[in-house]
Every structure is written in structure tokens, then in C-alpha cells.
Amino acid sequence: MKVAARHGTSTGSTAHGTCRAQRTRAMPASCAGRIARFAAHARRVFVTLAAFGAASLACAAHADELTGTLKKIHDDGAVALGVREASIPFSYFDGTRTVGYSQTIALQIVDEIRKTLSMPQLKVHEITVTSSNRTPMLLNSQIDLECGSTTHTVERENVAAFSDSFFQYAVRMITRKNSGITDFADLAGKTVVTTAGTSDERLLRRLNTDKHLNMRITSVRDHQEAFTTLKEDRAVAFVMDEPIVYGFKATDPRPDDFVVTGTPLGYEVYACMFRKGDKPFRELVNGVIARAQTSGEAERLYRQWFTQPIPPHGINLNFPLSEQNRALFAHPNDRALD
Structure with missing residues (x-):
């Protein structure tokens, strides 16, 4: 029995040792895998944070360089x-x-x-x-x-x-087709509308002075008000940039009532x-x-x-x-x- 017991103990001890050895060999491989995955994840996080930090610093530096x-x-x-x-x-x-x-x-x-x-x-x-x-x-x-x-x-x-x-354009005028007005000399002594604060207003006033036309020049707030002034016959012509007056003519319910005319007062650019x-x-x-x-x-x-x-x-x-x-x-x- 002692022999058997020793044999049994020896066998059990060997089995236990074998199992422990197996666990000792398996655990490091498993742990190593987990550690490797964790390390890889940590590196990705670090790289991401580093990139984010670099981008943030770059953006901050870029913002610091901005002017005006x-x-x-x-x-x-x-x-x-x-x-x-x-x-x-x-x-x-x-x-x-x-x-x-x-x-x-x-x-x-x-x-x-x-x-x-x-x-x-x-x-x-x-x-x-x-x-x-x-x-x-x-x-x-x-x-x-x-x-x-x-x-x-x-x-x-x-x-x-x-x-x-x-955009380059000419300065002309829009008037009613039946007005008899074909050029700027025909505006002498008449009421003419234009938009306040425009280069057209300056050109029109210069023409009035240089040619002694005695026009009554009305300057209004915006283009729509100017065209409305013409439509309501409170002025015989609306002097403005050619594409603007073409726009009003085309979008009016009665476009054929109007004509764009006049030798250009000048050419300008937007x-x-x-x-x-x-x-x-x-x-x-x-x-x-x-x-x-x-x-x-x-x-x-x-x-x-x-x-x-x-x-x-x-x-x-x-x-x-x-x-x-x-x-x-x-x-x-x-x-x-x-």
C-alpha cells in the first residue's frame, strides 16, 4: 500500500504537475494575445489622439495666422x-x-x-x-x-x-414704347427716375449739367421703386444698367409696353x-x-x-x-x- 500509495501519490503529483505545466504554457500564450491586442488598441488610440492633437494645434496655428x-x-x-x-x-x-x-x-x-x-x-x-x-x-x-x-x-x-x-454692361434707359423717346436728348425738361447711390445717378446728373437738359431727376431707394415710378407715369424714363432694365421689361406682365433705348451713357463693370x-x-x-x-x-x-x-x-x-x-x-x- 505504501508503494501503491507512493505510486498513486506520485501519479497524482505528476498529473497535477502536468496540468499545471499545461496551464503554465497555455496562459502566457492567451495573455500574450490579449496583451498584444490591448497594446495595438492602445497604439491606435495614441495615434488618434496624437493626430487629433496635431490637427488641433495645426488648426489653432492656422487660426492664429488668419487676418482681415x-x-x-x-x-x-x-x-x-x-x-x-x-x-x-x-x-x-x-x-x-x-x-x-x-x-x-x-x-x-x-x-x-x-x-x-x-x-x-x-x-x-x-x-x-x-x-x-x-x-x-x-x-x-x-x-x-x-x-x-x-x-x-x-x-x-x-x-x-x-x-x-x-459682368460688363452699358448704361441706357427703359421707357414706354409709345413715349416717343429714343435717346437721352429727348429727356430734356422731363422727369427721369434712377436709383439713388448708383454710378448711373452720377452719369445722369453729369449729362444733365453738361448738356443743359433741365431734366427733373428723381432718385429712389431701389430698382423696383424706380421701375414702379416709370410704370405709374411719374417719370418718363428709368435710367439704369442695361441688364437691370432688360430684367424688369422681361418680368413685367406687359413687356411689350416698354422698350430699352438710348445711346449708352457709358460702359461699366460689376x-x-x-x-x-x-x-x-x-x-x-x-x-x-x-x-x-x-x-x-x-x-x-x-x-x-x-x-x-x-x-x-x-x-x-x-x-x-x-x-x-x-x-x-x-x-x-x-x-x-x-
């Missing part, structure tokens, strides 16, 4: 965009939202700002402006950018900066307006406009708004691309024409 309008937009988390209510087909309210040829350009610029600032959720605050208040609102930082129907003139360069031009002394913002804006013009995108956009039905009533302005605008698209520039 881009810094203001970054800090505000929004672009304050000046828009027009009735500059058809450039920037106008269609009953639901602001649309138009230059409004589309403005939103393309906003998209470029989003990319530059790495702020895909950047908001747009649309603020309605008029010809009279758009420049003061820009200078007071109430708006950051305005791409409506603002003429780039040498005089305005004293207070604001302008992008590459996106551009986006922003604050002076802001080279980074100027380069961003001009980059968007120049790329669109030289790629053919600007001509496609022109056809959409000037030769096809536009909202809200599907009216077609039938205003083909001029050779002047074609040349502008081929050679983007920011020159005033006055």
Missing part, C-alpha cells in the same frame, strides 16, 4: 453676405430665397472660404442691402462680402476693394465688393472668379440666367453674351472702366 475678413469669418463662424431684393437677374428674392447670376458667384466664394478655413458647417447670414447703404454696411463690418450689382468705379476704390469683374487692404481675401475671391471665367463655367452660368427661363415665373431675358463679356471671361481683370 477671413479671421472675422472664422471667429464669427459665419459669412455676412450682402444681397439685393430686386436686381434681376443678378441678386433677387424669388419668393423663397435669394437667387441670381451674381448670387451664385457669391455662394461659390463662400464654398471656397469653407475649404480654406476647414469649416464645412460655416453659416451664411444673408443681409439685404440697397445701393445707398451697401458701402456703409461693409465699412461698419455688418457685411463681409457683396456680390449683387455693384459697379466698380475709380471713385469707390477710395473706400472699398473690388474683385475681378464678372464686381464683388469687400474691405480694402485684405490681400488674402482678395486672392481667394479673385481665384474663384478667374477659374470660373477661364474654365467656361462663367459662360454656362451666363446662359442659365440671361438666355434661359429664370425663377420665379420662367421668364427668359433673351440677353445674349456680348463680345465685351466674352473678352472679359477670356482675360479676367479688376479694372474699373470709368
Whole structure:
């Protein structure tokens, strides 16, 4: 029995030792796997945190490098965009939202700002402006950018900066077809309406003085009020940018009652307006406009708004691309024409 007992004990001890040895060999492999997986996970977390930290530092550094309008937009988390209510087909309210040829350009610029600032959720605050208040609102930082129907003139360069031009046009007038008026000399002694604060008003007043026409010039708040003044026969003609008056003629319920006429008082260009002394913002804006013009995108956009039905009533302005605008698209520039 002792032998047996010893044998049994020896056998049991051996079995126990074998089992323990097996466990000793198996456990490290299992633990090693878990430890390896944990280490790999820890490395991924570390890398992610490191990348996040680096990105955060990069963003912070990037934000610290921003100046001018881009810094203001970054800090505000929004672009304050000046828009027009009735500059058809450039920037106008269609009953639901602001649309138009230059409004589309403005939103393309906003998209470029989003990319530059790495702020895909950047908001747009649309603020309605008029010809009279758009420049003061820009200078007071109430708006950051305005791409409506603002003429780039040498005089305005004293207070604001302008992008590459996106449209060239003539200054003419719209009148009733039965008025007998065909040119500006026919306005002598008559009441004429234009929009206050525009370059057209300045040209019209200069013409009145230089030619001694004795016109009674009425300057009103916006284009819609000016056209209404003409329709209500409180003026015989509305002097304004040719595409603007074509827009009113096309969208009127009785378009055949009106005619656009007159030897052009001059040729001018529209551009986006922003604050002076802001080279980074100027380069961003001009980059968007120049790329669109030289790629053919600007001509496609022109056809959409000037030769096809536009909202809200599907009216077609039938205003083909001029050779002047074609040349502008081929050679983007920011020159005033006055």
C-alpha cells in the first residue's frame, strides 16, 4: 500500500504537475494575445489622439495666422453676405430665397472660404442691402462680402476693394414704347427716375449739367421703386444698367409696353465688393472668379440666367453674351472702366 500509495501519490503529483505545466504554457500564450491586442488598441488610440492633437494645434496655428475678413469669418463662424431684393437677374428674392447670376458667384466664394478655413458647417447670414447703404454696411463690418450689382468705379476704390469683374454692361434707359423717346436728348425738361447711390445717378446728373437738359431727376431707394415710378407715369424714363432694365421689361406682365433705348451713357463693370487692404481675401475671391471665367463655367452660368427661363415665373431675358463679356471671361481683370 505504501508503494501503491507512493505510486498513486506520485501519479497524482505528476498529473497535477502536468496540468499545471499545461496551464503554465497555455496562459502566457492567451495573455500574450490579449496583451498584444490591448497594446495595438492602445497604439491606435495614441495615434488618434496624437493626430487629433496635431490637427488641433495645426488648426489653432492656422487660426492664429488668419487676418482681415477671413479671421472675422472664422471667429464669427459665419459669412455676412450682402444681397439685393430686386436686381434681376443678378441678386433677387424669388419668393423663397435669394437667387441670381451674381448670387451664385457669391455662394461659390463662400464654398471656397469653407475649404480654406476647414469649416464645412460655416453659416451664411444673408443681409439685404440697397445701393445707398451697401458701402456703409461693409465699412461698419455688418457685411463681409457683396456680390449683387455693384459697379466698380475709380471713385469707390477710395473706400472699398473690388474683385475681378464678372459682368460688363452699358448704361441706357427703359421707357414706354409709345413715349416717343429714343435717346437721352429727348429727356430734356422731363422727369427721369434712377436709383439713388448708383454710378448711373452720377452719369445722369453729369449729362444733365453738361448738356443743359433741365431734366427733373428723381432718385429712389431701389430698382423696383424706380421701375414702379416709370410704370405709374411719374417719370418718363428709368435710367439704369442695361441688364437691370432688360430684367424688369422681361418680368413685367406687359413687356411689350416698354422698350430699352438710348445711346449708352457709358460702359461699366460689376464686381464683388469687400474691405480694402485684405490681400488674402482678395486672392481667394479673385481665384474663384478667374477659374470660373477661364474654365467656361462663367459662360454656362451666363446662359442659365440671361438666355434661359429664370425663377420665379420662367421668364427668359433673351440677353445674349456680348463680345465685351466674352473678352472679359477670356482675360479676367479688376479694372474699373470709368
